Amino acid sequence: MSGTDSAGSRSGTDSAGSRSSSIVDVKDLTVRYRRRGSLRRNEFTAVDGVSFEIGAGRTLGIAGESGSGKSSVARALMRVHDPAAGSVRVAGREVTTLRGGALQRFRRHMQMVFQDPYDSLNPRLTVGDNVAEALTAAGVPRPDHVLRVRDLFDRVGLPAAFTGRYPHQLSGGQRQRVSIARALAVSPQVLVCDEAVSALDVSVRAQILNLLKDLQEADGLAYLFISHDMSTLRFIADDVAIMYQGRIVELGPADEVFARPRHPYTRALIAAIPQPGVGRRHRRGLVGGEAPSAEAVLTGCAFAPRCPLATEVCREHRPLLIAEPGGHQAACHHADAVGSLTVTADTTVPHQQGRTA
Amino acid sequence: MTAPPIVTTPAPSGETVATEPAGMRRVLRSLRHDKPALISIVVLVLLALAAILAPLLASHPPLQTYPEGLAANGAPIGPGHGFPLGTDPNGRDVLARLLYGARVSLVIGILANGLATVLGVLVGLTAGYLGGWVETVLMRLTDVVMSFPILLFCIALISVTGPSERNVVIVIALIYWTTLARIIRSQVLSLREREFVVAARTMGLSHWRVMRRHLFPHLVPTIIVYATLGVASSILIEASLSFLGVGVPVPTPSWGQMIEQGKEYFQIAPWLLFAPGVCLILTVLAFNLAGDWLRDLLDPTAPERR
Amino acid sequence: MTAILEVDDLTVDFTRAGTRTAAVRGVSLRVEAGERVGIVGESGSGKSVTAQAVMRLLPTTATVGGSVRFAGQDVLAYDAAKLAAWRGADIAMVFQDPMSSLNPLLRVGTQLTEGLRRHRGLSKSDARAEAARLLKLVGIADADRRLDDYPHAFSGGMRQRVCIAIAAACTPKLIIADEPTTALDVTVQAQVLDLLDELTERYATATVLVSHDLGVISSFCDRILVMYAGRVVEAGPTDDIVADPAHPYTRALLDSIPRLEGELPRRLPAIPGSPPFGDVPADSCAFADRCAYAQPVCRTVAPPTVPVGPRTQAACHFPLTLAEEVTR
Numbered sequence: 002m003s004g005t006d007s008a009g010s011r012s013g014t015d016s017a018g019s020r021s022s023s024i025v026d027v028k029d030l031t032v033r034y035r036r037r038g039s040l041r042r043n044e045f046t047a048v049d050g051v052s053f054e055i056g057a058g059r060t061l062g063i064a065g066e067s068g069s070g071k072s073s074v075a076r077a078l079m080r081v082h083d084p085a086a087g088s089v090r091v092a093g094r095e096v097t098t099l100r101g102g103a104l105q106r107f108r109r110h111m112q113m114v115f116q117d118p119y120d121s122l123n124p125r126l127t128v129g130d131n132v133a134e135a136l137t138a139a140g141v142p143r144p145d146h147v148l149r150v151r152d153l154f155d156r157v158g159l160p161a162a163f164t165g166r167y168p169h170q171l172s173g174g175q176r177q178r179v180s181i182a183r184a185l186a187v188s189p190q191v192l193v194c195d196e197a198v199s200a201l202d203v204s205v206r207a208q209i210l211n212l213l214k215d216l217q218e219a220d221g222l223a224y225l226f227i228s229h230d231m232s233t234l235r236f237i238a239d240d241v242a243i244m245y246q247g248r249i250v251e252l253g254p255a256d257e258v259f260a261r262p263r264h265p266y267t268r269a270l271i272a273a274i275p276q277p278g279v280g281r282r283h284r285r286g287l288v289g290g291e292a293p294s295a296e297a298v299l300t301g302c303a304f305a306p307r308c309p310l311a312t313e314v315c316r317e318h319r320p321l322l323i324a325e326p327g328g329h330q331a332a333c334h335h336a337d338a339v340g341s342l343t344v345t346a347d348t349t350v351p352h353q354q355g356r357t358a
Numbered sequence: 359m360t361a362p363p364i365v366t367t368p369a370p371s372g373e374t375v376a377t378e379p380a381g382m383r384r385v386l387r388s389l390r391h392d393k394p395a396l397i398s399i400v401v402l403v404l405l406a407l408a409a410i411l412a413p414l415l416a417s418h419p420p421l422q423t424y425p426e427g428l429a430a431n432g433a434p435i436g437p438g439h440g441f442p443l444g445t446d447p448n449g450r451d452v453l454a455r456l457l458y459g460a461r462v463s464l465v466i467g468i469l470a471n472g473l474a475t476v477l478g479v480l481v482g483l484t485a486g487y488l489g490g491w492v493e494t495v496l497m498r499l500t501d502v503v504m505s506f507p508i509l510l511f512c513i514a515l516i517s518v519t520g521p522s523e524r525n526v527v528i529v530i531a532l533i534y535w536t537t538l539a540r541i542i543r544s545q546v547l548s549l550r551e552r553e554f555v556v557a558a559r560t561m562g563l564s565h566w567r568v569m570r571r572h573l574f575p576h577l578v579p580t581i582i583v584y585a586t587l588g589v590a591s592s593i594l595i596e597a598s599l600s601f602l603g604v605g606v607p608v609p610t611p612s613w614g615q616m617i618e619q620g621k622e623y624f625q626i627a628p629w630l631l632f633a634p635g636v637c638l639i640l641t642v643l644a645f646n647l648a649g650d651w652l653r654d655l656l657d658p659t660a661p662e663r664r
Numbered sequence: 665m666t667a668i669l670e671v672d673d674l675t676v677d678f679t680r681a682g683t684r685t686a687a688v689r690g691v692s693l694r695v696e697a698g699e700r701v702g703i704v705g706e707s708g709s710g711k712s713v714t715a716q717a718v719m720r721l722l723p724t725t726a727t728v729g730g731s732v733r734f735a736g737q738d739v740l741a742y743d744a745a746k747l748a749a750w751r752g753a754d755i756a757m758v759f760q761d762p763m764s765s766l767n768p769l770l771r772v773g774t775q776l777t778e779g780l781r782r783h784r785g786l787s788k789s790d791a792r793a794e795a796a797r798l799l800k801l802v803g804i805a806d807a808d809r810r811l812d813d814y815p816h817a818f819s820g821g822m823r824q825r826v827c828i829a830i831a832a833a834c835t836p837k838l839i840i841a842d843e844p845t846t847a848l849d850v851t852v853q854a855q856v857l858d859l860l861d862e863l864t865e866r867y868a869t870a871t872v873l874v875s876h877d878l879g880v881i882s883s884f885c886d887r888i889l890v891m892y893a894g895r896v897v898e899a900g901p902t903d904d905i906v907a908d909p910a911h912p913y914t915r916a917l918l919d920s921i922p923r924l925e926g927e928l929p930r931r932l933p934a935i936p937g938s939p940p941f942g943d944v945p946a947d948s949c950a951f952a953d954r955c956a957y958a959q960p961v962c963r964t965v966a967p968p969t970v971p972v973g974p975r976t977q978a979a980c981h982f983p984l985t986l987a988e989e990v991t992r
Contacts, residue, residue, distance in 0.1 A: 066849035067820075079560045108562035121553035124659055125575040131554075134571070138562040167658045172938035173707075180557075187561060202706040203876060204913075204954075207920035207934035214931065229850060236922035236932060259924065273854035275879035277906045277918055289803075291821045291852050 023054040024190055024223045025061075025078070030087035032073045047073040049247040050087070055191070055240075058221040062238030062255065064231055064270060066292050070247040071227045075195045078225065079113050080104060092190060109139055112184035116196035118176035122168040128179045129154075129164030135186035153182040157212060174205035181212065185220075193225045198233060210237055231274050235259055243267045246292065246303035249322060253329030261340065263331035266304050268342050302334070309342060310335040388655055395651030398644040405641060409460035416454035417442070421609050423449045434627045444629045446619065452633050455611035459634065462612035466527055466596045467641070471588040473531035475538060479574075479581060482542025487550060487569055497543065504536045509598060516604040523606055530595050538584050542577055549573055579653045586649035590642040613638055668735060668837050668870050669695040669718065675729035676713050676722065684727075686944040687713050688894045690969075691730075695838065698868035702885030702902070704878050704917075706939045710894040715842050715874045719757055720747055735837065753783040756831035760843035762823035766815040772799075772826055773811030776833060783834045798829040802859055821852035828859060835867050842874045857884055878917055882906050890914050893940050893950030896969070900976025910972035910983040913951045949981065957982050 032048035048070040055061045065071040077084040080096065089096050091110050099107050112135075115121035122131050132153055133146045141149060151161045157178040168176055177197065184192055194213070198206045214237065216222060226237050234241055234255065241258045243251040243266060251264040262268045269288040290307040293299065302308070305315040314334050322332040333339065389396050408415060418424070418441070428449040429435050437444045443452040485496040512529050519525045549555055550573070558572040597614020599605035606612050613634040620631030676688040688710040695701050705711040716722050718732055720739060732739040734755065742750060751757075759765040767775060776798060777791035786794060792811065799807035802825040815823055824844060831839050841860065845853035857880065864871055875881050881888055882902050890898040890911065898911040909915040919933040937954040944950065945966065952962040961981055972983040 066851065081556055081560060105562040105564070108560055113557065113560050115553040115557060117553055121557055123554040123558070123572055123575075125657070126571075127658075134558060134563065135561045137567070169659045172941075174938050183557065183561070202939055203878065203917060204706060204920060204935040205938055207932035208936070210922075211931045211934055231850075232922045232924055235924060236928055269851050271924060273850040274924060275854075275857070275877070275883035276924055277878050277882040277921065288851055289855065291819050291849065 025055040060224040062234035065244035112189040139187040398647040412457035418451035420454040420458040459611040470530035474534035478535035478538030482539040486543040486546025586645040673730040702881035705891035758841040894944035910978040
């Protein structure tokens with residue numbers, strides 16, 4: 002039984018756009034990885050039955066901590082790692098079954114901006130050539146490359162003179178702009194940003210977020226924006242999905258999720274963010290412990306061991322993702338009690354049960 | 359081996375640099391600053407010239423035995439006395455053999471090793487990048503070849519094909535690619551997880567282009583180090599083969615053979631070992647230093663030396 | 665109250681391939697017992713270099729000038745023996761990466777008791793009992809048994825707790841924590857900051873927290889130093905600075921963090937350009953090129969550090985706290 006059965010029965014998805022206009026439609030996506038160093042066929046589930054939609058020109062933010070499966074979702078969508086089950090439809094077309102040339106052509110619809118601006122550009126090519134590679138992939142004739150690269154650089158706010166430079170000669174923010182230019186080169190409809198601003202300096206982060214917003218408004222791009230930082234998501238995302246242990250535990254319009262979280266984990270994530278001038282000298286930790294390793298096998302609600310609201314039912318039955326009118330979904334037996342949660346003083350960590358075997 | 363195109367000097371903003379001459383200028387400039395590399399390249403050119411011009415440079419034919427080249431007790435004679443580097447136990451001129459031997463040794467060192475390198479890179483790159491059953495097949499094949507007793511394998515192969523320079527080259531290449539294939543594969547395994555390679559894959563480039571343009575250039579440093587060291591190994595494997603009588607057919611001189619033979623007479627005629635030994639060391643050193651220089655030249659992130 | 669740490673006009677230069685680069689210029693800072701001082705800055709701001717200079721952890725390529733006094737003693741003059749006795753006993757450091765700051769081949773107990781036996785002269789069994797107490801203190805359950813575990817058996821957050829236990833082992837007067845939560849998940853970061861809070865309260869340990877995250881710094885520290893391109897551009901009590909920043913850089917930094925409450929602008933107020941790298945400019949304000957308020961004088965004269973409020977100082981020709989009356 003999957004916790005996302007109810008996702009399909011979502012009714013009034015007002016802010017998520019009407020069904021017909023969704024450009025990305027993911028249903029029951031499951032991703033499994035081979036456990037390292039094992040001879041037998043031994044897999045663990047990194048993403049377990051995740052469903053969501055992204056409307057054209059809209060941004061879905063996925064939040065979660067390390068091991069939550071949020072990057073695995075991105076990689077499965079991009080077909081870097083093939084999903085084990087489920088369906089991914091982009092612009093109405095099933096992409097999980099694409100092979101060979103069809104897969105290569107599909108890739109033009111969806112591009113990715115990576116986390117590490119130091120690693121995401123080929124250091125042996127000039128940044129102009131890095132972008133030109135994408136033009137080659139899109140079948141743009143070679144003589145047009147120079148002009149197109151200049152155009153793209155202009156769109157992301159880089160001077161054309163930079164095309165001849167190597168990645169190591171640029172700053173982190175400039176490199177991330179090149180990455181964005183490269184992603185735009187094939188004129189995609191969807192951009193997957195995996196922690197795209199996390200590695201940048203704070204003063205540069207805002208520039209890149211603004212750039213992404215501008216590009217979205219100009220081109221009607223849809224974003225899947227993955228970040229561990231809730232404050233970034235609050236700014237960039239129209240809808241937010243919170244992942245924990247490979248599942249979506251809460252999904253809804255960003256305003257709703259931030260103002261009225263219906264999962265204790267979401268509440269803890271928001272409470273944990275230190276904000277200047279807010280919460281000083283207050284306990285920050287709403288929950289103790291850490292997310293169990295992605296490979297741990299748990300029954301019941303995965304968050305129960307850390308949850309201040311957990312009761313017997315949580316440890317035995319996995320809560321389903323239940324939709325409220327308005328499209329706000331949460332997978333919690335005690336969703337109605339989340340609002341009353343306050344930060345506890347006890348930060349003692351119980352012995353970790355999720356240790357890797 | 360296909361080298362990636364020489365990159366041009368990165369232009370600071372505003373400054374324009376012409377593409378073609380800049381590449382050549384950069385080569386020359388970096389050579390001017392890297393004295394060991396310059397000397398190495400000179401040595402390699404001289405070695406090549408010596409091998410090509412052997413008939414002009416040698417004062418004696420390499421195969422001719424001279425009765426006056428042996429002392430009264432039948433021992434080889436030392437340098438001087440009309441033989442600049444002395445004679446071997448058969449009374450042949452060591453200098454002449456050295457010069458002609460350079461032909462065989464350099465050809466084997468470069469060709470056999472070059473062939474092995476190409477093979478190793480192709481196997482390692484394909485296996486590491488494609489993964490799956492392709493990887494399983496290629497890497498098991500590598501294991502099988504690695505587990506052969508090398509010399510036995512060579513003897514068996516050559517006794518079937520017959521000893522000749524060409525066969526020696528092929529046989530050495532066939533046994534020598536495995537280590538490089540493994541090294542390259544493991545490098546590719548970590549490279550393919552780097553974000554720029556994932557980016558290249560997800561933008562829809564062909565496998566061939568991803569391998570050629572986004573993986574291969576990053577393997578070049580490893581390949582250069584391995585290939586330059588491999589020159590020596592190949593020359594020495596040829597020596598062992600010659601020693602066992604399955605190398606280059608006998609009267610033809612090669613450095614390996616000469617070293618093999620020189621070892622026996624080391625106590626009474628050390629020049630027999632020194633002459634080819636020094637040549638081999640010089641060659642290997644020159645290849646390595648030139649290799650280091652080439653590696654830096656191809657790496658745009660390497661700081662330019664002043 | 666006496667100062668535990670007094671840094672006066674600290675300068676750090678790195679010499680590489682014959683060229684000298686200024687990394688830190690004129691940093692002064694005073695930490696009193698039980699005080700929490702934060703140094704915030706972006707990459708290349710010199711915040712970590714400052715911390716390392718205080719701990720005498722810089723490589724030999726670095727030239728350190730100015731003075732660093734710890735409880736009145738000149739730290740820069742310490743010899744090797746003195747340094748070894750000082751570090752761990754009176755001052756301790758917590759690093760960013762809990763994976764690499766523990767030795768993977770030694771049991772956690774061994775790494776904890778090392779300092780206890782050395783600096784506090786405890787016997788083997790006493791040290792073990794004390795180590796277990798410390799692990800319990802940092803919130804690790806089943807401490808006795810976990811002493812025999814190797815670091816890999818701990819999760820990232822637990823490892824950072826172990827590192828903090830090691831740092832706290834000899835109840836040092838000062839703990840310097842360099843980005844201690846950057847590698848951790850947010851909910852775990854919150855726990856670790858709570859733990860550091862608890863330690864300071866319990867033992868009156870002073871803490872210098874170094875971070876790029878103004879949120880982390882301002883939620884933890886009593887006083888803040890904002891560094892930019894090797895200089896302290898603004899310093900003072902946290903509340904004053906957060907409420908009323910004087911330096912345009914501090915203001916812009918605060919503005920560029922999206923808030924969790926209230927209306928958000930369609931575009932974030934961003935600082936143009938990137939943080940500079942390399943030399944600290946001697947005759948201009950390093951922020952001038954990115955500053956919305958820059959005047960010609962900012963590009964020709966390095967601004968001196970001046971009082972800009974009752975308890976705050978800033979290095980700016982046109983501090984916002986003073987300029988507002990003038991421009992409006």
